[in-house]
Amino acid sequence: MRQPSITIIGAGFGGVGTAIELKRAGYTDITVLEKAGGVGGVWRENTYPNAACDVPSSLYSWSYAPNPDWPHRYSHQDEILGYIERTAREYGVSDLVRTGVEVASATYDEQGGSWHLLTTDGEAIDTDVLITAVGQLSRPSIPDLPGLGSFTGPAFHSAEWDHSVDLRGKRVAVLGTGASAIQFVPAIAPDVAHLTVFQRSAPWIAPKINIEYSPVRRKLRRRQRLTQAFGRGLTWQVTDRFQGSFTEGGPLRLAGELFGLGKPPVRGGADRSKQRGQVQNP
Numbered sequence: 001m002r003q004p005s006i007t008i009i010g011a012g013f014g015g016v017g018t019a020i021e022l023k024r025a026g027y028t029d030i031t032v033l034e035k036a037g038g039v040g041g042v043w044r045e046n047t048y049p050n051a052a053c054d055v056p057s058s059l060y061s062w063s064y065a066p067n068p069d070w071p072h073r074y075s076h077q078d079e080i081l082g083y084i085e086r087t088a089r090e091y092g093v094s095d096l097v098r099t100g101v102e103v104a105s106a107t108y109d110e111q112g113g114s115w116h117l118l119t120t121d122g123e124a125i126d127t128d129v130l131i132t133a134v135g136q137l138s139r140p141s142i143p144d145l146p147g148l149g150s151f152t153g154p155a156f157h158s159a160e161w162d163h164s165v166d167l168r169g170k171r172v173a174v175l176g177t178g179a180s181a182i183q184f185v186p187a188i189a190p191d192v193a194h195l196t197v198f199q200r201s202a203p204w205i206a207p208k209i210n211i212e213y214s215p216v217r218r219k220l221r222r223r224q225r226l227t228q229a230f231g232r233g234l235t236w237q238v239t240d241r242f243q244g245s246f247t248e249g250g251p252l253r254l255a256g257e258l259f260g261l262g263k264p265p266v267r268g269g270a271d272r273s274k275q276r277g278q279v280q281n282p
């Protein structure tokens with residue numbers, strides 16, 4: 001039987017993982033189209049200070065490609081990007097990726113039963129199967145703020161951090177208090193002359209207890225795969241159950257409400273009174 005041609009758009013975690021799984025399932029005619037210069041998706045683009053994952057690295061990785069060498073419980077951007085690049089290489093996906101190719105349109109031909117893609121360079125590509133893995137955060141959204149165009153200082157989106165700008169001693173304004181700001185605001189705060197953070201709606205936050213793994217621990221995990229699997233399983237159980245217990249009807253949430261402790265400091269159940277005391281919303 002003829003192998004179907006499969007085209008994946010995007011070479012982030014999603015696209016690379018899909019290509020690995022398709023290869024494992026026996027498909028051979030796979031192409032990954034990536035508009036940027038390499039694999040990694042948001043982990044290639046987001047280089048702002050202190051960029052890291054918020055999910056423990058042992059879970060924020062492919063289960064079949066565990067990494068005994070994660071240096072931290074919550075690894076940094078360069079470590080995650082290195083992991084994606086390495087895994088793509090090891091699983092033979094790097095060779096399937098065509099970089100610098102941006103898909104502009106996709107049309108399905110009902111009669112021929114195939115997809116017609118057109119790239120921004122005008123190249124036409126036909127494929128039997130089309131899989132989009134374009135993510136949702138790969139195109140920074142910059143609001144149309146009055147006066148932004150005439151602002152003479154440096155201005156950039158955190159996903160396109162301008163490392164040529166020295167923030168030391170400058171008056172800096174940050175728009176937004178999402179996951180990225182939560183990471184880079186504390187990192188730049190000690191250096192800048194003054195920092196103003198504009199917040200529309202407050203996010204829920206919880207302390208992020210990060211630890212650096214010792215070389216001995218990493219060596220043990222490398223040699224004893226079982227200890228690594230055990231660590232991953234334990235992390236999964238603890239984080240899943242712990243977080244689940246804070247959700248509506250969960251035991252910790254109920255206990256907190258019962259004893260008047262307020263709601264726990266995670267999304268969906270945060271202690272609003274504490275937050276109100278610390279953060280002023282307009």
Ligand SMILES: Cc1cc2nc3c(=O)[nH]c(=O)nc-3n(C[C@H](O)[C@H](O)[C@H](O)COP(=O)(O)OP(=O)(O)OC[C@H]3O[C@@H](n4cnc5c(N)ncnc54)[C@H](O)[C@@H]3O)c2cc1C
Binds near residue numbers: 011
């Ligand atoms: C700073 C940051 C931290 C994050 N931390 C976490 C975390 O801790 N835990 C968690 O679960 N999630 C986290 N996320 C969410 C993250 O987006 C996902 O976990 C995951 O990495 C998304 O992978 P993806 O492949 O779906 O998308 P992306 O990584 O966005 O990859 C999409 C790829 O498609 C390419 N592309 C887009 N359009 C086209 C086109 N038309 N033609 C060709 N190529 C195209 C892009 O260039 C990009 O490389 C974080 C996101 C960011 C930005």
